[in-house]
Amino acid sequence: MQFGIFxxxxITRDPVSGVTPTEAERIDAIVRIARKADEVGMDVFAIGEHHNPPFFSSSPTTLLANIAAQTERLILTTATTLITTNDxxxxxxxxxMLQHLSQGRMDLMIGRGNTAPVYPWFGQDIRQGLPLALENYNLLHRLWREDVVDWEGQFRTPLxxxxxxxxxxxxxPPFVWHGSIRTPEIAEQAAFYGNGFFANHIFWPTSHSLRLIDFYRQRFEHYGHGTKxxxxxxLGGQAYIAKRSQDAYKEFRPYFDEAPVYGHGPSLEDFSxxxxxxxGSPQEVIDKTxxxxxxFGDYQxxxxxxxxxxxxLKTVLEQLDLLGEEVIPVLRKELDARRDPESAPAPTHRGLTEAKYxxxxxxxxxxxxxxxxxxTGASPYQDSDAEATYPSLT
Amino acid sequence: MNDQTHDPAPSGRDPAEPFRLVVVSGGVSDPSSTRMLADRIAGRVADRARERGEQVAVDVVDLRELASEISTALVSQLMGPKMTRAVELLGGADGVVASAPVYKAAPSGLFSSFFHVLDSDLLIAKPVVPAATAGTARHALVVDEQMRSLFAYMRAMTVPTSVFAAGEDWNDSELNRRIDRAAIEMLLLMESGFAEQVRSESWKSYQHRYGSAGGTELDIDLSTDLMRLAAGGSAGPRRDGPESS
Known part of the structure; x- marks a missing residue:
């Protein structure tokens, strides 16, 4: 079981101090946040991808490579990489490249992106978002598994x-998670390839995510990758922790009430x-998790x-101390005790390498x-199966 | 979760069971003339049914009590427990009486917002009596020109007679005649089993999303082009531009 943060x-105004960080401050902060996650013993750090303000993460591999150079054990990943608007x-x-530089401490979570204007900025159309996502991953899957690829599809120039x-x-190949909360085709694609399925259910009641995860498990088995x-x-999650429950509510409320996605909507109590x-307290966060x-059963x-x-930043770093020192160790112990020995181990480069070789x-x-x-032609590498064939000049 | 077609609508109403009529009232005062109008329509449907040896069970969704959950759902897509219950009632309804107060030449925002946050396929083919109240007869066309189009968008089946009541109508027996007309139209549509038949025979030809229809639309069709693409297949021949659909 891997625990981490995404x-x-x-870049949001702090509603208590009234200060909006600069891009430079927030980018510096995210590296410190990732280093802290590493220090307190977490396994994973994930960064999103956006191409519009008020976000900074347009170039996730640059950030993750920098973090990889400053950390020891964190797996660097994304939440999510846009499989639609990226080639x-x-x-x-x-x-x-990130996989080499991080010595295998990385994987990838792909998602569609739901900001309509971003698509045309990259020459795409959100109305084609789903087929674009599916086709692009089909190509990505081959690019990492075949030295030489001939390919033709609907959306990209042929190769x-x-x-x-x-x-x-x-x-x-880097392990891939397919992120979705309500699209059966994405769950199907994850299952077809035997990849991971990630349900970031932080805005959705559990029942929605449960149905899709059940479908993914059934199809994973159907395609012969193992049992359900x-x-x-x-899974996604979201926490604010204080030693005493009432302090957690008191401290988090102004941020919740002004939060970009759900602020000015549901009450903190209802949303929780x-x-x-x-x-709440560490114990409450443990119980809820x-x-x-x-x-959902055993998950990775x-x-x-x-x-x-x-x-x-100061608050976030304190939160990571609490999460890393008081919540995650207990969750590891409790979930290990509940784990069915049949369930899959969490994916790592080492595990995948051992499984392959x-x-x-x-x-x-x-x-x-x-x-x-x-x-380089049909046999770019010295161990390529095919004999090199070159066009004749006669 | 299989390739077979399956009937997502509640199947085969038991004739011994009463018709399930749901009143949605956007009235905000107590007593409310909007609620009163809806109750009279529902009561008349029940009377007419009784005369014909049938039963009608009426449930009421009073939107006033859902106001904060409706606004939460509008801004965050989160459905509170009262909204969830209302969706359940409407999903299981054989007919709906939808009654709104008219403000500023439109059905009230509370009423419209409630229907805006419902899944578009929740009310497919269900008979609906649109009803409205207002302070003046100058609002009379709101019910036919605005409320009918809302239910048309949702592919619901509005009855031929809508019911509008301005202040003066409450002293006029003509209102009762219109209520009676709407009630018998509603009852006949419920008796005909029209909604049930449409839903069982052509549910798939309407637009749905996974988890729509109040969380009941969970069928996954594995035989689509997109599903083939998901399983490593081809999306079909290359196109030069985005597909128009």
């Missing part, structure tokens, strides 16, 4: 003899009852949203020499 990269070729290249470099570290219990599930938001296991990754809505040596491809035209 950030949507919002899957660039995703393949950038995240494979002929394309090699995405660098090849994934150890020739083990072995499907790989991740109706959604996974946990506000354990109800996720009651609903729990991410909390901790740094949004204008919460100042066992005792055999891992593949680390060496390119063939450049022929002088920067095009």
């Amino acid at each position: 950030s949507v990269s919002d 899957p070729v660039r995703i393949a290249e950038e995240y494979a 002929q003899g394309f090699t995405s470099v660098p090849r994934p570290l150890d020739d083990v 219990k072995q499907a790989v599930v991740g 009852t109706m959604t996974p938001l946990s506000v 354990l109800t996720f296991h009651d609903s 990754r729990q991410l909390f949203l901790m740094d949004h809505a204008g919460l100042p 066992g005792d055999r040596p891992v593949r680390r491809p060496r390119p063939n020499a450049n022929r002088g035209d920067n095009v």
